[in-house]
Amino acid sequence: MKLKVVYRKVSDYIRYDLKEIVLPSSLPDPPHVVKRRKLTWHERFLVLKEASRLYAASWVRDIGPELRPNDYKKQGDAEPKKQVKETENEPSVLEDLAVAARGGMETLRPALHRLYMTRASHYKDALASFIKGYHEGLQQVMQSKAESEAPADEADKSKKTT
Numbered sequence: 001m002k003l004k005v006v007y008r009k010v011s012d013y014i015r016y017d018l019k020e021i022v023l024p025s026s027l028p029d030p031p032h033v034v035k036r037r038k039l040t041w042h043e044r045f046l047v048l049k050e051a052s053r054l055y056a057a058s059w060v061r062d063i064g065p066e067l068r069p070n071d072y073k074k075q076g077d078a079e080p081k082k083q084v085k086e087t088e089n090e091p092s093v094l095e096d097l098a099v100a101a102r103g104g105m106e107t108l109r110p111a112l113h114r115l116y117m118t119r120a121s122h123y124k125d126a127l128a129s130f131i132k133g134y135h136e137g138l139q140q141v142m143q144s145k146a147e148s149e150a151p152a153d154e155a156d157k158s159k160k161t162t
Contacts, residue, residue, distance in 0.1 A: 029035070039047070093115060100111035 097108075097111055097115070100107045
């Protein structure tokens with residue numbers, strides 16, 4: 001009799017508890033969660049098609065006119081050439097960082113230092129212009145306040161003298 005009980009307990013442990021310990025099941029969803037139906041193959045294809053179109057459109061925005069000359073024929077041939085010359089003269093910050101990253105940490109550190117110093121100077125200039133504007137606004141408010149109090153003081157003085 002005891003052997004049966006021991007066998008049943010061991011088999012239950014292996015069948016239920018050990019399986020839960022080794023491969024725990026996830027918690028059930030809360031009651032307010034509504035499960036969505038599975039998509040059909042056609043709907044999956046449409047989702048994949050739209051996602052790939054959006055992904056390709058994001059790459060097209062980044063490529064620029066020099067790699068897509070057919071899109072810019074409506075604007076005229078002279079305009080894209082001007083844009084190419086401008087980018088050749090001075091590389092953008094992103095291009096500068098990309099070139100520096102290819103060169104390794106030795107070239108990346110000065111490029112990042114330049115970037116942070118440029119950002120810091122822009123923040124400093126913006127803060128200085130904000131403070132200057134704030135002071136100008138404060139002076140205007142104080143002047144208008146002084147002007148509004150001055151006629152009232154003169155009226156009080158005239159009443160006392162009469």
